[in-house]
Amino acid sequence: MSSKRIKTPDRKGRFGQFGGRYVPETVIYALDELEKCFNTIKKDKLFKKELTALLKYYVGRPTPLYFAERFTEYLNGPKIYFKREDLTHTGAHKINNTVGQILLARYMGKKRIIAETGAGQHGLATATVCARFGMKCVIYMGTEDIERQAPNVDKIKLLGAELIPVHSGSKTLKDATSEALRDWVTNVRNTFYIIGSVVGPHPYPMIVREFQSIIGRETKQQCRNQLNGLPNIIIACVGGGSNAIGIMNAFIKEPKVKLIGVEAAGYGLKSGKHAATLSLGKPGVLHGSLSYLLFDKNGQIVLPHSISAGLDYPGVGPEHSFLKETRRVVYETVTDKQALNAFKLVSKLEGIIPALESSHALAYIIKAKKSFKKNQNIIVCLSGRGDKDMGIIEGL
């Protein structure tokens, strides 16, 4: 793999063949306007200053790169470091993106904000910045997720957001996203849609990547200081793929750094109940872009399954499809059970309760520990904390 990389996305929002804009005509003008404003604002000194200050004083960045000593001892193999996104305000990487997008919304003069959420972390991060900036906020969430991520639901309401339960289809992230898009098509003139991952029509995958890339930039700097150089391997879980792109983007051009994305295998790859989009899907169109997707022989979307609400989605960001096909990133899977074991193990060994999403990345290290060498440094994106998942654990 050469370190040369064509600039992605291209002018039509394509990462290779993936990406683009597959949306009702009504929102095209809003996507054009969004792209234009984003390209202007990202070079603006005042914007950069304000974003940097928010990330530092409100979000709590930089987040530490933590040496997981007892987990490393347990593995008796490579050295494991956690990039502690769980320590951000609201407890997951999602807030990096929402502080960026809320500034963009304000710049564009939009007063009403909508968002979809699965695990509730993006809903919470959106409701939080809406409270902070005094904007009206509407969050769409599937009824199954409302049940399994109840603590986040209460927080979202306390912050003053309106939470709209979605009863249709999967009752999870897929249908929450569809409902948010329908709202946007209807109220596009006064509404800003804060998408929570590197998915959706162009320019969203590019915008979310930009705001999440702070994770990787910090990690790179911290590696220089703490490891005297680059890490050998970076591992992140992949739902839509924003924490993964966020930590990987700064390392894409470092061919020596191996990048691994971990998808949810649910009850197992052969069970038909999983969310292993890149591993078992095919290119298709959903929620505005062409990317790997889980669908049946008739082109109908297959209902995914994962114990983790944030990974329970039949699609994935178009850039990941591109990184898969160019083989720059390798995509692996772990099951619900393996993720749960990692969740419990890391809690006991490190005194850190990881989100079930992040537990998939941790579980892969355990699963593949024989493939690593003792002298390797592995960074795991600990994308969020697991308080929200206590209900799921108790229910088992």
Added chain:
Amino acid sequence: MANRIRDRLSTLGNRKLLIPFFTAGYPDLKTSMEYVRIAADNGADMVEIGMPFSDPLADGPLIQHSSHIALQNGVNLKSILNGVKRLRSNLSVPIILMGYYNPVRAYGDARFLKEAKVSGVDGFIIPDLTIEEASDFNKQIKKNDLSAIYLVAPTSSKKRIKMISEMSTDFVYAVTVTGVTGTGKIFGKETDTYLKKLKSILDKPFVAGFGVSSPESAKRLGKYCDGVVIGSALVQIIKNAATKKSSLTETGKFLNNIRKAL
């Protein structure tokens, strides 16, 4: 094989187009195909047949509902083409297939459009296939002498309206208001102004749809364009009907009233 849409448009004169929409497979495949015939007998100039999709992004609750039932009934693109083929033995009304891109893409654009033409389909509306993404699809449309109908929205710029008109082979579909399909939309001065603007920009015929649910609204919109599309209102009638048989008569009566008002 001729293109029935082009033929119909060339002999239209002052008549306004009435284009009803039915979801294939709702309440079942056979009945849904009978609506097409009923529509043709009650003043429809063309008929849209909806190809159900699991995630219909541009649709409100009614068409979401009909799509859901249709999929439960096991309808797929192949069975829809077979249904059209059966109708064609003695039905000449132009038929337009409307649906989302993923099922079509999964079938294969080239293969599906070719088989659609042979089955007696005349045109396509794919609401999530924007003109930027449609160049390959349009090649297949032209190759098979089918019609491609693209959507313009109240938010489309003048430049885009022209591009959409160019990509549309025979006529253009104007979405009346920002929003998804559904009944009970209110058409005010804003809609009139928008349709008048379209008339001044477009050099092709255009029809208005999304939310047309009564003879009055059809008549109002018909003043400023070349016809109307009616979808959710028909799903509502079918949903409310006591039996499948009465849904057929109700559908006929409703369309007849619209025809008279237009």
